Amino acid sequence: xxxxxxxxxxxxxxxxxxxxxxxxxxxxxxxxxxxxxxxxxxxxxxxxxxxxxxxxxxxxxxxxxxxxxxxxxxxxxxxxxxxxxxxxxxxxxxxxxxxxxxxxxxxxxxxxxxxxxxxxxxxxxxxxxxxxxxxxxxxxxxxxxxxxxxxxxxxxxxxxxxxxxxxxxxxxxxxxxxxxxxxxxxxxxxxxxxxxxxxxxxxxxxxxxxxxxxxxxxxxxxxxxxxxxxxxxxxxxxxxxxxxxxxxxxxxxxxxxxxxxxxxxxxxxxxxxxxxxxxxxxxxxxxxxxxxxxxxxxxxxxxxxxxxxxxxxxxxxxxxxxxxxxxxxxxxxxxxxxxxxxxxxxxxxxxxxxxxxxxxxxxxxxxxxxxxxxxxxxxxxxxxxxxxxxxxxxxxxxxxxxxxxxxxxxxxxxxxxxxxxxxxxxxxxxxx
Numbered sequence: 432x433x434x435x436x437x438x439x440x441x442x443x444x445x446x447x448x449x450x451x452x453x454x455x456x457x458x459x460x461x462x463x464x465x466x467x468x469x470x471x472x473x474x475x476x477x478x479x480x481x482x483x484x485x486x487x488x489x490x491x492x493x494x495x496x497x498x499x500x501x502x503x504x505x506x507x508x509x510x511x512x513x514x515x516x517x518x519x520x521x522x523x524x525x526x527x528x529x530x531x532x533x534x535x536x537x538x539x540x541x542x543x544x545x546x547x548x549x550x551x552x553x554x555x556x557x558x559x560x561x562x563x564x565x566x567x568x569x570x571x572x573x574x575x576x577x578x579x580x581x582x583x584x585x586x587x588x589x590x591x592x593x594x595x596x597x598x599x600x601x602x603x604x605x606x607x608x609x610x611x612x613x614x615x616x617x618x619x620x621x622x623x624x625x626x627x628x629x630x631x632x633x634x635x636x637x638x639x640x641x642x643x644x645x646x647x648x649x650x651x652x653x654x655x656x657x658x659x660x661x662x663x664x665x666x667x668x669x670x671x672x673x674x675x676x677x678x679x680x681x682x683x684x685x686x687x688x689x690x691x692x693x694x695x696x697x698x699x700x701x702x703x704x705x706x707x708x709x710x711x712x713x714x715x716x717x718x719x720x721x722x723x724x725x726x727x728x729x730x731x732x733x734x735x736x737x738x739x740x741x742x743x744x745x746x747x748x749x750x751x752x753x754x755x756x757x758x759x760x761x762x763x764x765x766x767x768x769x770x771x772x773x774x775x776x777x778x779x780x781x782x783x784x785x786x787x788x789x790x791x792x793x794x795x796x797x798x799x800x801x802x803x804x805x806x807x808x809x810x811x812x813x814x815x816x817x818x819x820x821x822x823x824x825x826x827x828x829x830x831x832x833x834x835x836x837x838x839x840x841x842x843x844x845x846x847x848x849x850x851x852x853x854x855x856x857x858x859x860x861x862x863x
Contacts, residue, residue: 439493440464441512442503443483444473447595448526450569450582451501452481454533457584465492465512475580490515497521501529504598505797530569530592531603537567537590540697541604543635544612544646546743547690548593551612553718554694556583556591558711562703566591572737573719594635596628597621601635608700609661610644610693611636614651615742616778620770629655636661644697646689666696679713682722684750691715720855722747722847725862730842731761735858739767739851741778748785751845758845762786763832763857765850766794766810773808780816786847788839789814789823790832795852829857836861 436459440452443464449472456462456479465484466473473483484492489511493500500516500523507513516523524532534541540559542552549572557576559566560583568574568583569592577583594601594609597618614632622628632655636643639661645652647665656663667673668688676691691712698708717723725733732755738747744764751760762783766772772779772794783789791814814825826832840846848858 435459435461436498437461437463437494437496438499438501439497439512440501440503441488441506441510442466443476443481444468444470445503445505445526446472446571446581447530447569447593448501448503449473449476450571451526451530451533452476453479453580453582454567454569454584456481457582463492463494463497472581488512490518493519499524501526504600525600527595527598527600527603530600531605533569534590534592534603534605538588538607539590539592539605540566541592541594541601541606541609541639542612542693543594543596543601543609543632545596545615545617546740546746547612547686547693548595549718549737550687550721551610551690551693552591552593554691554712554715555610555697557715558694558698558703558708559589559591559701561711562698562701562707564589564701569593570718571595572721575716575718579719596631596635599631599634602631602638604635604638606639608642608644608697609636609639610697611646611652611656612690612693613646613649614655615740616775617740619774620768633658642700644693644700646693648689664696664700666692668692675709676712679709681713681715682717682750683754684722684746686746687750722750725858728846728861729837729840731836731840731844731846732758733858733861734845734847735855736847736849737851738849739765740771741775741782744779744782744849745785747847747849748783751847752785755845758843759787759841760785760845761788761790761836761840761847763790763792763836763846763848763854765792765852765854766813767851768797769794769807770804772810772813773804773806776808776813776816779813783817783821786821789817789821790826790835791817791823792826792832792850792854793828795850795854797852829860832857833861 444466565587566589567585636659647667817823
């Protein structure tokens with residue numbers, strides 16, 4: 432009997448790497464990992480039998496008999512665990528490279544786009560499960576249908592995953608079919624220009640083998656998809672099917688209607704009946720940290736959301752306003768990355784117009800991704816700019832946020848905590 436193979440994940444607490452780690456576990460590998468801090472994700476992985484070292488990453492975290500090391504995009508070459516793997520001459524792969532190898536083993540459905548990837552992937556996954564496709568799923572959120580997990584081990588040839596454009600990761604993938612929800616000026620700290628973003632998406636479209644589903648409401652996407660070797664199909668929300676899905680959908684927002692339309696068209700091209708698609712869409716209740724309802728706090732409704740880009744903030748707040756047209760809406764926002772805040776500062780100052788009150792926290796800084804930048808903007812700068820049109824508070828700490836809300840929030844208010852950092856810890860403190 433062959434020996435069990437062993438893999439170590441550096442940064443295993445990340446939403447993508449944690450799902451990939453579970454795939455290796457499902458395939459019989461012995462899985463280890465490390466992360467700088469404990470989280471909901473690392474605790475769940477430990478329960479599944481993965482041994483995880485929490486705290487400063489160091490050479491001693493690597494097991495003696497190791498076959499492969501996989502690291503997240505945030506992990507640099509000088510990371511002690513990567514250096515130890517170099518010293519031992521062990522094979523190393525980035526998350527994107529490892530996932531790319533995986534896509535060759537399946538009929539892969541890849542969901543791309545600046546925004547809406549997780550929700551669209553979740554709807555696609557839900558429809559395929561309902562249709563009996565039994566897919567393997569790797570998703571950047573936690574789905575109730577997966578027992579609040581971000582991974583599913585299917586037994587079929589189908590794999591559904593998110594195709595992230597960060598660091599051109601999606602150029603490692605080999606999709607049978609793909610969706611592109613939209614384009615935006617995201618990850619400019621890496622791409623430097625919108626032109627470079629468009630070039631990357633055009634290259635990704637060239638990787639698609641069979642068919643490509645494109646948002647027709649984005650003119651730039653139509654142009655970029657023309658040269659794809661795959662069959663291209665275009666969806667938009669302003670037609671009869673859009674009206675039907677709007678009636679079926681239980682989650683608010685024009686962005687969610689668009690996401691559901693993309694998933695519906697892909698499923699149609701796979702031959703899935705309208706009845707199955709309708710049932711799956713009507714039963715969809717959203718996912719983790721996507722306008723996720725957490726409960727009541729002092730009579731106010733508490734929501735948690737991943738929005739960290741101006742477009743996402745606007746979409747989330749517009750959806751909230753659609754659902755609660757007469758309520759007082761609070762946006763509690765934690766900027767993510769100093770460079771993103773500086774590069775998109777004008778857009779951020781216009782992103783909160785649907786909020787009645789705003790609290791801005793200190794910027795969440797990501798180890799390994801922060802750089803010295805010219806014309807840096809701070810959270811305080813954003814709070815001052817927002818004050819010109821909306822009552823806005825600046826909060827340095829989680830306790831400051833809670834104090835502000837205790838003093839000024841009232842019964843019936845809608846409290847939306849937004850950001851890609853650790854702001855979710857605050858909303859969950861209020862939840863308990």
